[in-house]
Amino acid sequence: ADEIMQQEIRPLLAVDIIEQLHRQFAILSGGRGKDGAPIITFPEFVGFKHISDEDFLNVMTYLTSIPSVEAASIGFVIVIDRRRDKWSSIKASLTRIAVAFPGNLQLIFILRPSRFIQRTVTDIGIKYYQDEFKMKVPIVMLNSVSDLQGYIDKSQLTEDLGGTLEYRHSQWISHRTAIENFALTLKTTAQTLQMFGARLAATELPRGVPSTAELLMSHTKQRDKLQDELKLLGNQGATLLSCIQQPATKSPTRKLSPNQLENVATMERLLVQLDDTEKAFSRFWSKHHLKLSQCLQLQHFEHNFCEVKLALDNLLAEQAEFTDIGDSVMRVERLLKEHKKLEGKGQESLEKAQLLATIGDQLIQSHHYAADSIRPKCVELRHLCDDFFNENKKKHDILEKSLELHRQLDKVSRWCEAGIYLLASQAVDKCQSREGVDVALTDIEAFLDTATEQQLPSPKEIYNQFELILTPDVKANTQKVLQKLGDVQEIFHKRQVSLMKLAARQTRPVQPVAPHPESSPKRLPSESPNFSWKKTHETNSREGSQSGKGGLKKKKRFLKTPKEGSLSSYKSEETSYSVTVWCLIRDLLETEEVYIKEMKSIIDGYITPMDYIWLKHLIPDVLQNNKDFLFGNIRELYEFHNRTFLKELEKCTENPELLARCFLKRKEDLQIYFKYHKNLPRAQAIWQECQDCAYFGVCQRQLDHSLPLFKYLRGPSQRLTNYQMLLKDGPKRTKDPAFLAELQQALAMIEELIHSCELAVDLAAVTGCPEDIGELGRLLRHGAFSVWTVHKERSKVTGFIRFKPSQRQLYLFERGIVFCKIRMEPSDQGPAPHYSFKKSMKWTTLSIHQLERGSNRKFELVDRNGLEKYILQAASKEIRDCWFSEISKLLMEQ
DSSP states (O other): OHHHHHSOOOSOOTTTTHHHHHHTSSEEEEEEOTTOOEEEEEOOOTTGGGSOHHHHHHHHHHHHHSSOHHHHHHOEEEEEEOTTSOHHHHHHHHHHHHHHOOSOEEEEEEEOOSSHHHHHHHHHHHHHHHHHHTOOSOEEEESSHHHHHTTSOGGGSBGGGTOOBOOOHHHHHHHHHHHHHHHHHHHHHHHHHHHHHHHHHTOOOOSSHHHHHHHHHHHHHHHHHHHHHHHHHHHHHHHHHHHHTHHHHHOTTOOOOHHHHHHHHHHHHHHHHHHHHHHHHHHHHHHHHHHHHHHHHHHHHHHHHHHHHHHHHHHHHHHHTOOOOOSSHHHHHHHHHHHHHHHHHHHHHHHHHHHHHHHHHHHHHTTOTTHHHHHHHHHHHHHHHHHHHHHHHHHHHHHHHHHHHHHHHHHHHHHHHHHHHHHHHSOSGGGGSHHHHHHHHHHHHHHHHHHHHTTOOOHHHHHHHHGGGOOHHHHHHHHHHHHHHHHHHHHHHHHHHHHHHHHHHHOOOOOOOOOOGGGOOOOOOOOOSSOOHHHHHHHHHHHHHTEETTEEOOOOOOOOOOOGGGGTTSOOTTSSOOHHHHHHHHHHHHHHHHHHHHHHHHIIIIIGGGGOGGGGGGSOHHHHHTHHHHHTTHHHHHHHIIIIIHHHHHHTTTOGGGHHHHHHTTTTGGGHHHHHHHHHHHHHHHHHHHTTSHHHHHHHHHHTOSSOHHHHHTHHHHHHHHHHHHHHHGGGGOOOHHHHHHHHHHHHHHHHHHHHHHHHHHHHTOBTOOGGGGGGOSEEEEEEEEEEEEEGGGHHHHTTOOOOOEEEEEEEESSEEEEEEEEEEOOTTSOEEEEEEEEEEEGGGEEEEOOSSSOTTEEEEEETTSSEEEEEEOSSHHHHHHHHHHHHHHHHHO
16 A cells, blocks of 8 residues: 555646547557667657647657656657658657657657658758757658668557557557556555554544444444455456457457557556555454454453352352251251252352353453453452352251251151150050060060161261251250150160069079080081972072062061070070071071072083083074073082082081171172173073074973073072072171171172172173273273263363253273263163263273362263363262262272
8 A cells, every 4th residue: 555655656647638649649659679669659640730839748748658667768769750741840840859858769760751852851951950959869761661660670660650560549548548547546545545544543442332332333334345445446457457458368369569568567566556455454454353352352351240240249148148057857958948049049140150251261362452451350250159169069068967967866856756655655564474574675675776777876976977067056956865865775774674683583593404515516408409490499589589779678587496406506695696697507508509509400401411412403503602601600600609608608507707707708709790790691692592492492301490591590690689688687686796797798798799790781781892891890880971072172162052961871990981872772661771882981091070060960070181071960969979979089099
């Protein structure tokens, strides 16, 4: 734009002297001399002497200004055609040229008059008046056009001078007028752009959002208008250039004349200047538009910041007033609802604050000119959100603690009231007999046992667990309830002592008898070897049917009391071990032997005959190739129980205290059940494909089994639940604390193994699972989650986009986690979930975070080695807390 503004504009334009140019007394044909000098031709013109000096000077000045500076510096060649004129015309032409020619002359050619007299006069006149013309350039007098062609090439002369140069004067004037008009318009447009830019640069930034938006819109409209003018001017220039180049475009063999080539060069130069002007203005506008846009963004940000901060301040103030922790279960539950309502009420403000902070981060990252003002506001917003989240969680935890405390206090109160009712209902007259005393003592012992079953807290536990939330009122109420508990327990103790004394007075002394040594029990003999598989399986099935999700429910058993002599190895009633413990060991031994015989029957009756040649034709290829998968590691189970575990259980008949240790010390060996259950789904698939083959029918008839093979392959699962049932029954058969504690540990270990086996069955059903999944270690738990996958580089923006989550089944291992896709497929019982493997990640590459906002059922897993993070939402807060705690523990360990 500056180049166009500063360039020198010619003093005359074609439009200013259009009439003089049309008279055609002098033309610039475009021809060149041998050294490139421009040729100006003075054609024959009758009225030349009548042309005014001003008109002559204007035309000469215009024509000499057209060639380039380089060409003009060589000097002009003038050709004066006076073949039909007189000496007086030649003299007038030379005189005017000598006086008024504005350019640098190199040579003058004169075609002298063709009439003899005028030619003679011309020769004399040239000699006589040559000094008068005061010209320092040669004047060459020529008699004919052929003589002229000896000095100037024929291709540089127009047709009237015998040359081949094509020249149309009207077209030349038209092109010159259009080019000069385009150049003038270009200059005017450049001046307009320059003034517009100066006005924009001097504009002060407004203070309000409406005024800034209005100013931005106004400037944009003006800019669009100028942009349209530039585009229109460019189209006009391109059209004009195309018109000039049209002769060569229509006929490829035809070349443009020198005038046309010069016009093309001029237009191309002007179009380049137009393009440069447009680019310079676009750069300026981009900076100005960015400045105004950032100003508007800043004002929007500050306006929203004031609104959000006010809302958060009000929310925090309301939260600060929420100090009550309740004095009853009903009151605390109502407070929790109010607290939840407050949390929901603040959710919108918190989301706005988080979103506004993210927008502020984006403005900072985009190099906003006010980044130093935006950054502390973003920090303040996040600080306010954190304050609300932390205080909200703290208050929620306190209320949950308070609810738990009051529920426990209510439970204690109800227990005390039930105890008082029991004591009051025991009639004194019924305790005069031994039977009445025994019934009363049994009722009291049974009721006292409910304190353990209901997990009634001790005063020490309550104070240790809830000390931080005990306000004076709550503490007083707690002490009142605990005092009541102590009083009721003391009353029960006194009643027991009284009843025991009464029983002692009513009991006659018993003479002790020494037992025979040989009568000490080792173990009861097992059932007859001719046992029935059908009976065994039906027994196990009945036992298995009693189990629930947490294990088998205990069936009520009626056991025969062993003979008096068989108890000789035990102490009397004062000993820690009673006859019921012996019954427990007997049950374990009896069912263990049946279980071992059942596995031995499967090995001998189904697996071994597969190698018999005479049965090969009954076995399909798919079964022959997959027999190891059908039976899994049942041989390994059989060898462990037959050679090791049964023998250790037999030792417990002499040392009952070893019972729980049999299970605890074999914890690692019992992991063979995990391996068996992991293979179980594959075994079931093979069985479903081959169950109708003749081989299984032969084996089943040979063994006299009433049920098909796969029912017996469920035996290991039923054995685990059988262990669980028997160990659960143990605490009812002993009062010894140490023995009871070990039984509880053994029971916990078996229940954990059952849970692990259930998970193994589920994991085995996952399709597409890689072979190296075993590197993740032991399977701990699994469950369904809603999963959002977020790209970490875009999370600041997309974190607030509420897109639909994916439904995933997650498997938690010791050393990693597995994501599986859930799909519903039809089955006999209706649509059933099926899982396909998606990805697995090790804990060494992951980190876990609490979410600052949103549902309390969510947490976040971040892949430190990748570009993604995962937001997981559980079905409930309890499941979320359990998974979060477990994963945090695993991450800490690794």
